[in-house]
Amino acid sequence: MIVVMLWSLFLGTCFGSFINVVAYRVPRGESIIRPGSRCPFCTVPISWWDNIPVISWLNLRARCRSCGAPIAARYPLVELLGGFIAVACYLVWGLSLEGLAWMLILVLLLAIALVDLDTYMIPDAFTGLVGVLGLGKVFLAWELHTVFGHVGAGLAGAGLIWLIILVSKGGMGFGDVKLVGALGIVLGAQGLAVALCAGVILGAFAGISLLLAGRKRRRDPIPFGPFLVAGSVIAAFGGEQMARWYVMWASS
Ligand SMILES: [Zn+2]
Known part of the structure; x- marks a missing residue:
């Protein structure tokens, strides 16, 4: 059970990360698939190891690796919320x-x-x-x-x-x-x-x-x-x- 919970947490934070992209791009009329994640300030593409939900934000100390622009706390918060949603759904409805x-x-x-x-x-x-x-x-x-x-x-x-x-x-x-x-x-x-x-x-x-x-x-x-x-x-x-x-x- 604990393994499924950890997987749910991870999957949920990834969904949260995707929701961050969707919430940023859809109102701007941009594609949610291409291009890949990039810094909104310097537009340098973000590598996958700098794009791990919550962990990368902590690791980067809330700053873009290339230009140092601040990354709002909202991003990891939404990722965490996604994780909580997934875990709560698993606890209430199981794997269904x-x-x-x-x-x-x-x-x-x-x-x-x-x-x-x-x-x-x-x-x-x-x-x-x-x-x-x-x-x-x-x-x-x-x-x-x-x-x-x-x-x-x-x-x-x-x-x-x-x-x-x-x-x-x-x-x-x-x-x-x-x-x-x-x-x-x-x-x-x-x-x-x-x-x-x-x-x-x-x-x-x-x-x-x-x-x-x-x-x-x-x-x-x-x-x-x-x-x-x-x-x-x-x-x-x-x-x-x-x-x-x-x-x-x-x-x-
Ligand atoms: Zn940047």
């Missing part, structure tokens, strides 16, 4: 197709959070892939009512966010509508409810903290995607339990 689907979905969500943080946009291709993987995961369960339930949750959730946008005229965008639709397919009604509640609470908390710290002003936009993603992670790993606690609390 379902676990693999969850891992890919959560890694994609991480990419969505990063791109939304950087650009206030969520690429449709990412959201679409999340939806397709979610459908695949639901079909694995091979129960027709689950398929309808999850697709229905996606449609209802997307409709709700769309209504909120119409009423509030701001805050969220259509990227969020589509993301919530895809998340409904992945999580189902109960999970989506947990993800939305957690996302709103985390978003409000972060918004107030940024205001108090003077990092943002009242009118500054804050992307909702990263909080939706954080809420979805909570829902994925503990959503059913939380929904059960809530029902127990509400009915007591």
Whole structure:
């Protein structure tokens, strides 16, 4: 078991490393395959031994080997997050197709959070892939009512966010509508409810903290995607339990 966990950790950090590339290049309209990794400052190609997740960043002391430009801590952090996602998926779902689907979905969500943080946009291709993987995961369960339930949750959730946008005229965008639709397919009604509640609470908390710290002003936009993603992670790993606690609390 420990061997599989270490492999999961390694594989997950590699996925995280790839997500760093994707999150940097996709908003710039660059290919995610060619050219290979290079320093954004001096454009010198990065050799594979300087591109080992987390370890190379530590080894290079957070600086490019050729030009000495700083490499942001975000890169190893995303790689570590990828590793944690893979290990958590293995612990919860074991070595299964379902676990693999969850891992890919959560890694994609991480990419969505990063791109939304950087650009206030969520690429449709990412959201679409999340939806397709979610459908695949639901079909694995091979129960027709689950398929309808999850697709229905996606449609209802997307409709709700769309209504909120119409009423509030701001805050969220259509990227969020589509993301919530895809998340409904992945999580189902109960999970989506947990993800939305957690996302709103985390978003409000972060918004107030940024205001108090003077990092943002009242009118500054804050992307909702990263909080939706954080809420979805909570829902994925503990959503059913939380929904059960809530029902127990509400009915007591
Ligand atoms: Zn450089």
